[in-house]
Amino acid sequence: MKSTRWKKVGIVLAVVLVVVIAAALIIPQFFDLNRYNELITSELEKAMGGTVTLGHLSWGISNGVWLKAEGFTSKGATVFPGELDLSRIYAKVSILPLLSKKVVVDKLLLDKPVVALNLAPSPPEGKKAATKPGSEKSEKPTSKDSPSPSNDSTSPSSPLPVEIRIEELKIDKGRIRLSDSLTLPGQKTVYNLADVLIQATNLAPGKKIGFKLALRDEATPGLGSVRGQGTFTGLTEALTVENPELNLKLTLADLNVEILKPYLKNKSLAQRLGGSISLDVNYKGDFGKNLSAEGHLDLSDFTYTDTSLWETALPEAENKITYQITLDPEQIKVEKLDVNLGKISLSAAALLQDWQNKPIIKDGVLSSELPLIELIPLVPWKKLGEEAKVIRPSLEGGGKVLIEKVALPELPLAHLPEKWKTLLSGAEGSIRLSDMSAGLSPKLPKLEDITGTLQLEKGVLTATKVQARMGPLTLPMLEARATNLTGKVKVSAAAKGPMRLERTADAEVEKLLRQYGLKSLSGSGEIDLRADYDQATPRQWYAGGSLVLKGVKGVSHPAGARLDDLQGRVTVKRTKTLEIAVEDLTARVNQSPIQLQGKLSGGGTDRFVVDGKARTERLDLKQLSGLFPPLKDLELAGILDMNID
Template sequence: MKSLFKWLFIIGGVFLVLIIAAVIIIPQFVDVKKYKPTIEQKVAEATGRSFTLGDDMDLSVFPWVGVRLTDLHLGNPAGHKEKDMVSVKSFEVRLKVMPLLSKRIEVKTFVLDSPKIYLEKLKNGTANWEGLGKQQEKKADKEKKKGTSSSDQGLPIEALRVDNFSIINGELIYVDRKAAVKEEISDLSLKLENISLENPIGITLSARVDGKSVSIKTRIKGNKDSISLSDGLLAFDDSKLTFSGSAKEFSKPNLTFDLQLDGIDLDRYLPESSTKKGASPSHKKTKPAESAKKKTDYGPLRKLVLDGKIKIGKVKAHGAIVENVDIRILAENGIITIDPLGLSLYQGSVLSKVKLNVQKKYPRTNISLDAKGIQAGPLMKDALQKELIEGTLKTNLTLSMK
């Protein structure tokens, strides 16, 4: 019996050595390019679009299952300006083999280099993303009717780790020919750090949006019950926003957030007013919207739980400057309060409190406002470009509506 186990152990060891040797040696002799036409055909069938790959392709099997593809091109339908809807300079992914046996996914590398996505809507209203993958959807629907679809549960994962996840030099272009609109995101880079099921994931994203630089850095952690953001920093133009937040009890939901913005010039983003352009205001009569006749559903507001804080150092809008904005928003059991709602305005201050009660059929609103010490002359000059009055503005009012 001992001799039998000995020989079984030897034979098993030989097979293991042969398997390891095979997975190391096979990629050296397998011509991956031979499968290129098949890959192109399968992707084209699945998407309903032309698809091509470059000749520079690599395959590895052990200790990392890896593939590297270059010059990926997914075509546009006829009638569109660009030849490709999607193109990628190179794509590389490497996955460790042995941990898969214990339901652990360990990815060494996932890199997407120079992806370009071109989205276009023609003057007749058709878009190049319409119909993408419809043939595959029809096939899936047929299989579902036959009862051959796979289980929704999928393969359980015990652990996940990704060492390097990067998207570099990305570009996204959106063109609407009918509306004469073109939006562009360029120099897009995305890096995810410390990807796992247990620890917060670091996210670093940077891009140029219509020529303006934007960057985001944060850490995200979540599971099926909650999600949270921490150490967030958003930089755009000359503004910097730090942020954190969380969400749980998604059926309510229960939300918290803390936003702190150093300053922002809204005039950079707001459209010019019609009075500045010299256009006369429109007085067209409009019929009341049908939706206005319908009763408002306050159910979502009754369930909402919210605790939010907003602080802004300086805001410019329509020429006027507001400073030291301080807002706290609370919501629970159908009662929403904004207290404080405070700001500094031209050597004066405004302090307000808002309370909205939607516990009953009809909402009840209470507003109190105390403004004092506001220099009217500089305010009018900045906001209206006119010197209408001089003096100090002061008011105190209380409103109750239901």
């Protein structure tokens, strides 16, 4: 019995299936939509305005109802400012949702659309009100004749009569010509967008809509190419937008700067810009005052020209800016800002509070790596004038400045400090110097191989482990501390460690030595010196310490007198007066021995006192004058034997 029953059921299902397949094949043959082409076209023209042309229509049933139109054009439409030409429209609709008054479009394909959009200002009111000939006597509709928006099912605030959802929308191989004379009054901008691809999924009110887009501007100069994807929520049943949220990942390549120039109010600035820019951005926001964005801006092909500052345009290099920003009505948080200009790098983070009223920067942090030679093309040398002669050689000498997470003080943008010292005094962090050079004076060799660390904390600048070399002279380690940076600066400095002067054939050093009557000078020493200076009382500076000389040798110029094996200790102290003490100072001048020990008190006054011992044998005074230029004016001569106690 059971097998017979199942056989009957199978036969019935087979018959039903055959009928359904036959209906799907036969019904479309008898029901030709092209009979209603004029009616459909007429209704579209009423809804859209202008002239509509609809191509050949076909439809069928295959896992849903599908409809295809071979061509569609719209010209002079009133619902949008432009023209539309589609080579093919294909739509596939699910059958079962239709029974519950729902339209579910499984696929909607718009193939090779050509769109021409014309954005132009609205005509003057007089032209709007102009009537056509023969219609002068027609009465204007009254408010009673006009349908109430609340009762009109087609008004923008009314929901659609049926629920519509598009599962997949694809616009492929499109072209858009946008003519814009609205954004910039009196100017017309044209964009020719090709290879337009737009895809959307789950397109329905109340749903999270996914989308992708791509396009390319053929105009020169143009927008370059654009690619993006993301999601959107906030579409209501009345096709309005409420509580929107957009997540967008966008890539823009080769945006020509010429496109941006008409939108810049500062025409002088616009003339200085050139080249192109590219960017990547990840955006999340509500189209209002709540958003977050991160990405990078590529300025490798961007140039900036200002002949008042630079002789040539700022060079094109691997210049990129990477950022991460969040914004809300109360604050803008820059979580990350990395700037790379060639080999120069800068990283920053900050919080901008009350940005709509009284903006103030808080929690600012700055880090940077500055190869000095890379700064040369960025410095406005024309503005520096004579100072450029000192600064430029220092940069050309190379080296690096490394700023390690300097915390900046609060900075109200409405009341910026007049002097940079105010900003410096509130900063905290460290700066490392490596392999730098600096010129103290055109008459002296440059300081080279400068290394050390600068520390800023609570208005105090501290320099530690600072070392350098001046030509053949290796300088001792320097420590310093500066306070009251915004007012009269107080500085305490200490130099301690070995010094060494090597023989050299450097022309600059030889020139300096000859200015002091020397042909060569070498030797070593140990220094321990401290100094204090207060800008409020500049005459009351203090210095004190000692210098131990070891094996100093020299030859005078042009006399050729020799100084050998100079050694001993020199102690210096300066408070209100100068005191100098010499201990066990010995040397040989052309083989004549010299021994000196003594003390100078009251230096800098007319009551100075000298107390000491001196001994020498067969010392040629003329040769001695060659080694010590101040003695030349005395025109000393003869041989001296001396033993003073």
